[in-house]
Amino acid sequence: MTVFDRLFADSTLSQLQEKDARDPLAHKRAEFKLPEDAVYLDGNSLGALPLSVPARLARVAEEEWGSQLIRSWTANDSASVGAAAAQDWMNLPDRVAAKIAPLIGAQAHEVAVGDSTSVNIFKLLSAALHMAPPQRRVILTEADNFPTDLYMAQGLNALLGGRYELRTVPGAELEANLTDDVALTLLTEVDYRTGRKLDLASLTAKAHERGILTIWDLAHSAGAFPVDLNGTGADFAVGCGYKFLNGGPGAPSFMFVAERHHGSAPAFLSGWMGHADPFEMAREFSPAPGARRYVVGTPMVLSLSALDAALDVFADVDMAQLRAKSLSLTDTFIELMEPLAAQYPLTLMTPRNHVQRGSQVSYQHPQARAVMRQLIMRGILGDFRTPDILRFGFTPLYHSHADVWRAVQGIRKVLEGGETA
Amino acid sequence: MTVFDRLFADSTLSQLQEKDARDPLAHKRAEFKLPEDAVYLDGNSLGALPLSVPARLARVAEEEWGSQLIRSWTANDSASVGAAAAQDWMNLPDRVAAKIAPLIGAQAHEVAVGDSTSVNIFKLLSAALHMAPPQRRVILTEADNFPTDLYMAQGLNALLGGRYELRTVPGAELEANLTDDVALTLLTEVDYRTGRKLDLASLTAKAHERGILTIWDLAHSAGAFPVDLNGTGADFAVGCGYKFLNGGPGAPSFMFVAERHHGSAPAFLSGWMGHADPFEMAREFSPAPGARRYVVGTPMVLSLSALDAALDVFADVDMAQLRAKSLSLTDTFIELMEPLAAQYPLTLMTPRNHVQRGSQVSYQHPQARAVMRQLIMRGILGDFRTPDILRFGFTPLYHSHADVWRAVQGIRKVLEGGETA
Numbered sequence A, B: 001m002t003v004f005d006r007l008f009a010d011s012t013l014s015q016l017q018e019k020d021a022r023d024p025l026a027h028k029r030a031e032f033k034l035p036e037d038a039v040y041l042d043g044n045s046l047g048a049l050p051l052s053v054p055a056r057l058a059r060v061a062e063e064e065w066g067s068q069l070i071r072s073w074t075a076n077d078s079a080s081v082g083a084a085a086a087q088d089w090m091n092l093p094d095r096v097a098a099k100i101a102p103l104i105g106a107q108a109h110e111v112a113v114g115d116s117t118s119v120n121i122f123k124l125l126s127a128a129l130h131m132a133p134p135q136r137r138v139i140l141t142e143a144d145n146f147p148t149d150l151y152m153a154q155g156l157n158a159l160l161g162g163r164y165e166l167r168t169v170p171g172a173e174l175e176a177n178l179t180d181d182v183a184l185t186l187l188t189e190v191d192y193r194t195g196r197k198l199d200l201a202s203l204t205a206k207a208h209e210r211g212i213l214t215i216w217d218l219a220h221s222a223g224a225f226p227v228d229l230n231g232t233g234a235d236f237a238v239g240c241g242y243k244f245l246n247g248g249p250g251a252p253s254f255m256f257v258a259e260r261h262h263g264s265a266p267a268f269l270s271g272w273m274g275h276a277d278p279f280e281m282a283r284e285f286s287p288a289p290g291a292r293r294y295v296v297g298t299p300m301v302l303s304l305s306a307l308d309a310a311l312d313v314f315a316d317v318d319m320a321q322l323r324a325k326s327l328s329l330t331d332t333f334i335e336l337m338e339p340l341a342a343q344y345p346l347t348l349m350t351p352r353n354h355v356q357r358g359s360q361v362s363y364q365h366p367q368a369r370a371v372m373r374q375l376i377m378r379g380i381l382g383d384f385r386t387p388d389i390l391r392f393g394f395t396p397l398y399h400s401h402a403d404v405w406r407a408v409q410g411i412r413k414v415l416e417g418g419e420t421a
Helices: A003-007 A010-021 A026-031 A053-067 A069-073 A089-103 A117-131 A147-159 A200-209 A290-294 A301-316 A319-343 A368-377 A401-417 B003-007 B010-021 B026-031 B052-067 B069-073 B089-103 B117-131 B147-159 B200-209 B290-294 B301-314 B319-343 B368-377 B401-417
Strands: A111-113 A138-142 A165-169 A182-188 A213-217 A236-239 A254-257 A360-364 A383-385 A389-393 B111-113 B138-142 B165-169 B182-188 B213-217 B236-239 B254-257 B360-364 B383-385 B389-393
Touching (some): A010 A319, A010 A401, A053 A069, A053 B052, A111 A290, A117 A147, A138 A147, A147 A182, A182 A200, A200 A213, A319 A401, A368 A383, A368 A389, A368 A401, B052 B069, B069 B089, B089 B290, B111 B290, B117 B236, B117 B254, B138 B147, B147 B165, B147 B182, B182 B200, B200 B213, B254 B290, B368 B389
Parallel strands (some): A138 A182, A213 A236, B182 B213, B213 B236
Antiparallel strands (some): A236 A254, A360 A389, A383 A389, B360 B389
């Protein structure tokens, strides 16, 4: 019996199925639409569809928009006619914020929902640079941060006449670069390519010791494992609605501003929906209390409603259980992949150390693009990231250990088939 | 027979119904969901639901997202599995831009779709201020411009250290204020309160004579009547997806950058979806050609798909016919309202002159808030704008002259009932 045969022996699958039988989150899978003929390992790019979403979208379109029309912007308006209650779209961003807050260790009034992650990065960067002492001119980030984080900082700096320096260093050198000229850090907790998780608490504390503000991008964190922004003393954060929060393609993003900064963090993107009283139609912007001031224009109600419905999936989820399952899934994947990694040119990029791992596993492979194309044709839906990365995302809400087994079996067949040149 | 009796005589209604029978756009009404028991005169705040939208939303959610998942971002990917074609979400903003372009006299590559009107105002203001000669420090606007236009300019100016002056003048004094210190004008073509339409062509020409750039807010223009941006030499424009374009609550906004400025207008909100090659994952922002560079973050596909479907309503619409009908509807409304305006404290705010009128009619009334409350209870769905404005929007795609008659009859009953104190 070869190592591969042992790997895919019925006994191995049985052991994994036993784990699945004991999984306290196993029932959550039934709340998602998942392809029957495939293993979807790309929820870190686009989370799967929660089954409650289509009905919510239909209701918002046909009833709230189609029948109630403009009346849906307000709630309990005594002037409303018709049978259905008005839907209070004005406060929908706040209701969604209140659902995201517990997933990231925030208070509801510290969270604003709307716009894209990119635009929210701009809001936070501009606010934090304004708050930093003027002699601090460096934005410290990782060389391999997600490109839009870098681009938004480049654009803001150009707008401000180039007075700042975007200093990009390797992740391992971040701590040594927390110097007196740094205004703020702009870091993504989990690297989108490798799945490596930074120590948010430690880096935040060390930044604060040196008078540096922190902006954390939680794109691959929120909904993937517990995040405790207030417990770690974080200043600012931003995150994505369409990955582990399953809010749909391009779902609205969220941003966090710690309560202690509400008096000093300006909203430079000051739109009417962030005004203290939008329908006063005043000529001067007067910010709403708390993070609501960062809601800029009219919220995209259809996309926001999908995210609102999607977040209900988390209502009964113990985030510690979620994290434990995530680690068990990625541990299982790494373990099952080991014989393949020994035989084929696969290099594990994701840390084996749990505290440094997000909810994905990545390998380098010299023909990664072709390998992923073959995998997708076989129904193993991970993704390719330039230049040579095979990326597999694990979503503990809807993946089982048996899924992991199926995925590795598919990878083995592709690698053995050698159809990847 | 009193003037009111004549007004509401069967013969008057018959004449209006005859007009409706000759209306070349009458068939468009069947493409919308409209309340049967009400006259919806608030399409200038939220356009009615095009009947094609719910099915499109269901398809995007269940098929494109739910079944095709991440594969829907790309088109014709040979690696796709499953029966349905991939939906090419990456290029959806461009496809929507191509549908809006002919409605505003633009080329497709001059239009970007996404984000809110407020955020797009920020993009245009920051680009235009960068292009203006540095000694020009004034942003010229109307005192009664829509508040978010003012707020976004205030926020940007604060971010830039207050180096600009937001000069707010009455509409009648705009031309006299096109002075050598003005960098740009930020004007809304149709006033949201009064329905007064500025002379876009003349003001643009006079601004250019004096070296001033122009940003036009087309919130109450696009889809309401023909707009000819390139014919008038406009520099920049922004507009709203959820009013006369019927794209749904908070629908994505559009912005226009004239082709001649593509080499010099920077994109300071530079996100990965505006990059020339997003999946290259380069560390430096390199703008996509044309207006696509102004697409910042990941597009909100659900909201954008609704707008995309809604725009198909315009495919067979002659915009000159649309304008003619709009003026006929508002003329009819003003005429039918005349006896009421003579008897009750109603002051017409909207110009009688066609070239100065958008597609709405507004009256001042000292108890406007209470009057509108009563009207809404009777199914006449206009809206109240502070402090004393009754606002009635007319959408030539779905209103008939008989609707106008029903609306005025309802207004008469409310005013006669005197239940407005």
